[in-house]
Amino acid sequence: MGSLLNPPDGFVFTGQDFAYIKDRIFALAGIRLSDQKDKMVYSRLSRRIRELGLGDFAQYCLRLEHDRDEQIQFINALTTNKTQFFREGHHFDFLAAIAEDHPAPLRIWSSACSTGEEPYSIAAQLVSLGRREDRILATDLNTQVLATAQSGLYDVNEAASIPPGILADTFLKGRGDQAGWMRPCRQVRDRVTFRQLNLIGPWPFRHKFNLIFCRNVMIYFDRPTQATLIERFYQQLEDGGFLLLGHAEGLDKHQQGFVSLGKTIYQKVAV
Template sequence: MTTSTLRSSNYTALQPLADTEFNFFRQWLFQNSGITLNDSKKSLVSGRLSKRIAKLGLGSFSAYLKIIRSGDKEEAQVLLNILTTNETYFFREHKHFEFMQSVILPDLKQAGKVSVWSAAASTGEEAYTVALIMADAFGLHGPWSVTGTDINTEVLSIGQRAIYPIEASVKIPESYRKKYCLKGKGKDQGLFRICGELRKQVNFTQHNLMQPYAGTERFNLVFLRNVLIYFDLEEKKEILRHVMNSMTPGGWLLVGHSESITGYSERIKQYQPGCYRLIS
């Protein structure tokens, strides 16, 4: 018997994800994160869960569903990680960073310590983009810090390591690459890492945006970009309340270019599209 024949005889293809199973997983995600998945996300959920089911040696989506229903906390975090991984890259929506350099940082020059929050940090590219700009403006050891948070523990661990494919560095201006990025050699060829001194200024921690921020720090600038699109209106407003309560008076808030929070609260005022300021 050939290897291919043996594999095919032991392999049972998964039955398609049933609507009832999909509804369970999206309701579970909403209850645990506040994120809403519409019907168009069914194939994405199916694809991501199929890989996990295969790794566990399970034969069906219903078998995996039973594990989640059993209250397995470790697997619940794995599922949360699977369903909340999103695209990010260095200097994404670069106009925000131009605005940060030309308007926000000059405004914060007299603030003493400047604290920045990357509220949906994913694998850390946004947080380190901010850190590169802060180091250039205030010095590598200046009175500033960046906090990156995400509900997904797997992506946070990537951010903490700060090791990325070399292809990701093309978005970083050359002057920053030379100062703050270390190119891998030998077994690390094809990778680069953010330098240790810059990494010390960036902290990553798990946080659910549907909950109040647990830290005592108050932020002068918050990046809340390309995340509100995954929430319904009431959840968006609740997240915004939590974020505003974690900001300093007059603090700045940036959302994605395709997002708008105008009219969500009287406590913020739009400065320009995607850029807001806390006024009370």
């Protein structure tokens, strides 16, 4: 194939290279890249090629074939990580209502936690209600975003999306050399455990969950992968548990095992 992108000061990137990269990210992460993502792929991976001292995308594709460490960097580069605290606030209103009706500790899975805003929002919501025993497992495929999440440090400008009362009760503002940063308080951080996990790989869980958050990630999978994930989520939920999806996502109306409660909230029912 001819050159797809070939900037005068950049790397040769052919249609064959792009086809390989699309196949590889699908095999490794289940992510389906559209043909319109060629410029995004070039932009993100050309940085890796430069860092590795390689000559072109063909050499990088050969490197990907057997280098497990580079496969992780490849996934990190191509996964999107846009998020914010208390995104889709109606889900946190729902969480508060569930907590009021469920005095026993909740087990919650934030299955695509990115840089940590979602699981810390879940924990902050619960801690603000006086709950101290709930546990949140936060997982992501991308090791770089997990490192950010585990650090717990965020730009104070991110506070704008946090309800003021919860912000005052559960977040700390940095001083001195940490001025301009904020961090969830210890009670919030202690509720969350971070782990690296590939959603299309094995799930080594010993317990089922009361709630699973899988928001704004299903859109990157093809329909068969989505269907498989939904079935696995069903098996991983307690009876009567809840699955929360992103605002642009939803279950097929013929999907068995869940009933819609509205606003991309689904409850597990017997089939």
